[in-house]
Amino acid sequence: MKSVKVLGTGCANCRNTVALIEAVAKARGAEITLEKVEDLPAIMGYGVMSTPGVVIDGQVVHAGGVPSRSKVEGWF
Numbered sequence: 001m002k003s004v005k006v007l008g009t010g011c012a013n014c015r016n017t018v019a020l021i022e023a024v025a026k027a028r029g030a031e032i033t034l035e036k037v038e039d040l041p042a043i044m045g046y047g048v049m050s051t052p053g054v055v056i057d058g059q060v061v062h063a064g065g066v067p068s069r070s071k072v073e074g075w076f
Helices: 012-028 040-045 069-075
Strands: 002-007 032-037 053-056 059-063
Touching (some): 002 012, 012 069
Antiparallel strands (some): 002 053, 053 059
């Protein structure tokens, strides 16, 4: 099971990123735990300066803008 965190303050791009990750994980049958991190100091702790950011198993894999569907599919 992968641990996925979406870093962002709740903007539309952040919500779209959460929805995209959920949809791709479900379509692929991937078991994930999805957490939304909205605390600014916690986001900056990952070194992410532009949101949304995506962290998988403790590693930042994306920052700034909604990732493409193909990129998300590659994570799972």
